[in-house]
């Protein structure tokens with residue numbers, strides 16, 4: 001007899017599942033980590049390695065085996081989402097001026113959203129930690145760049161970052177990246193001509209992607225499908241940390257959906273996480289310390305679902321700010337055609353960016369610009385969607401491929417209390433729990449920064465002689481899938497949810513790992529900062545683990 | 548422009564089928580009692596009649612959906628289709644779709660699909676609505692033919708180095724090889740070694756898997 005959670009899986013997925021997996025709780029666990037993305041994976045590995053008894057509860061499945069199935073699901077129309085997102089388990093609602101496509105913005109599974117991610121990883125700038133003091137906007141972090149700097153270096157080793165010291169705008173660093181940067185693309189060299197004339201400095205992109213063999217994983221061999229799937233294993237996914245955590249003795253329970261955290265009678269400590277497994281059973285995992293690594297939306301949902309008589313507004317929410325200050329990075333882009341070959345879509349990642357405008361005060365929002373290596377359609381995908389074939393199709397594909405160029409950009413959104421995540425009591429998931437509700441709008445200041453990004457992009461493209469064919473800017477922008485800010489970090493329990501160590505102000509043994517703790521988000525992709533904070537948090541938790 | 552078996556092998560390597568050259572001609576035939584017992588569906592069991600029909604139908608469809616200047620279609624399609632059929636669920640669905648197409652050809656045009664003229668094959672597919680149909684693996688007959696016949700063939704063609712090259716990209720996404728080519732200003736004229744690279748990538752994955760198991 002199948003239960004609801006089981007029945008939304010494909011037969012192939014069910015076949016792959018070992019018949020009997022023990023999903024019962026671990027006795028005497030020191031640490032319970034919820035979520036097996038990079039945040040949870042790194043914490044679990046670090047703590048297991050230090051000798052703690054660690055259990056990881058992960059809502060999604062393990063995606064074992066080769067990645068060919070996901071590769072084909074990505075390339076061929078008519079197949080399911082490669083990572084199985086979007087079923088009744090993942091329901092959500094969206095309100096506010098801008099629709100938030102939550103299920104495109106995350107993955108549930110061992111590895112978390114890094115299964116799908118692109119893998120650009122850069123450090124935040126010094127100013128990102130002190131935006132309020134420097135510019136009177138946003139908020140200051142309770143820690144500085146210098147506090148995080150050694151952890152950034154560790155995070156780069158953890159993720160295996162390929163990068164170079166060629167970026168004059170990057171914050172100070174004392175050592176090279178663990179792997180050499182990927183060389184610039186031919187397309188970059190086309191942009192370089194225009195940028196040279198315009199005085200714009202191009203530099204390499206730090207990538208969590210092996211330019212050489214690293215950490216037991218293959219070097220990049222150029223499948224060109226990085227997002228959403230790297231069949232060679234060259235792109236970092238948090239599966240590496242989960243595997244290492246298991247080797248160090250951690251127990252990882254997949255398809256274990258944590259639904260409530262229970263606290264003791266004093267209301268000062270969490271005592272258990274209750275979770276439901278595919279057989280419909282609900283279990284209770286006790287532990288000494290609890291670390292949430294569910295991503296910027298589900299961290300909030302779990303805290304709010306864990307309301308009690310003592311905490312009617314949800315756990316760790318004495319400030320009333322759990323879920324508030326949702327931020328994302330906004331995308332700006334522009335592209336068109338040149339009258340020469342531009343060699344796009346050979347690889348699925350970028351090799352050049354410019355951070356030259358990042359620290360500008362006008363606009364104050366951070367912004368970074370990317371030179372894309374995947375502009376325009378890929379012929380394979382074009383062919384599979386076409387409504388003709390034979391010579392007709394070949395003619396279409398030839399006309400469509402070969403001369404596209406494009407630039408992208410990420411723009412900072414400042415924290416605003418009116419952008420928030422909460423739970424929607426009217427809509428429930430397949431287990432009967434209220435779903436996450438995202439309320440999100442894009443303010444005028446962010447729109448002005450998008451405008452500025454477009455202006456620079458247009459200058460570069462016109463200098464190159466490109467016929468601009470499309471633009472994504474203030475009116476049609478979308479999120480970069482980096483949900484941040486919803487359990488913000490701060491020293492004052494009235495205006496923040498976690499302290500500088502990432503421990504909740506309200507509960508002594510409840511920690512939060514991930515971008516939900518960011519008070520501001522800069523315009524750099526968040527995961528290197530998530531990893532650095534996870535390494536740092538592991539040290540603090542380690543000191544608290546009994547014995 | 549000539550497609551080769553090596554092109555097919557490169558695409559298969561990208562899909563995780565390594566060593567796709569070793570073909571079993573009667574892959575598509577129903578298992579005999581003997582092979583069913585050992586679980587080796589197909590190989591060496593039937594008399595090859597069904598397989599011949601499937602391969603002929605697929606090849607005849609390829610001749611229509613591929614650009615007219617393409618040579619070497621039969622070898623390419625046979626290698627690809629047989630390699631692809633190692634995935635049992637795909638094999639059965641592809642066989643069923645090809646046989647349905649063949650049956651419709653006899654019904655509407657009075658001959659096996661493979662024996663129709665190229666124009667009639669093209670018209671038949673278009674009349675069936677296959678050009679406009681969404682590819683759906685278990686959809687209506689047109690949707691299934693779009694998925695298991697037309698898109699399967701188009702994927703094999705445009706993901707292959709020779710097919711990609713025709714459009715201007717020697718390393719289309721979907722299999723290994725882009726790490727050098729993305730840096731080059733033009734397509735390399737000499738493409739020897741590309742299959743080797745694809746095969747190496749397939750091997751590398753095996754090696755990587757075993758390392759992870761340690």
Ligand SMILES: Cc1cc2nc3c(=O)[nH]c(=O)nc-3n(C[C@H](O)[C@H](O)[C@H](O)COP(=O)(O)OP(=O)(O)OC[C@H]3O[C@@H](n4cnc5c(N)ncnc54)[C@H](O)[C@@H]3O)c2cc1C
Pocket residue numbers: 034035036037038039040041057058059060104105106107108109110111112113114116117118119120121227256257258259293294295296298299302480481482513514515525526527528530
């Ligand atoms: C398309 C895309 C591209 C991206 N590109 C980049 C990029 O280039 N650079 C970058 O820095 N970032 C990128 N990101 C963002 C990056 O993936 C995330 O920042 C990162 O994965 C967050 O790590 P995390 O561990 O906090 O959360 P996640 O990786 O989201 O993992 C959270 C895990 O928790 C599990 N979970 C949630 N709720 C529960 C529960 N109640 N019980 C048990 N388990 C639960 C989930 O199933 C999931 O596996 C991208 C994201 C997407 C979607």
Ligand code: SF4
Pocket residue numbers: 209219220221222223224225226227229230231232233234235346347348349725
């Ligand atoms: S191009 Fe992307 S998908 Fe291909 S091997 Fe490199 S990292 Fe993986």
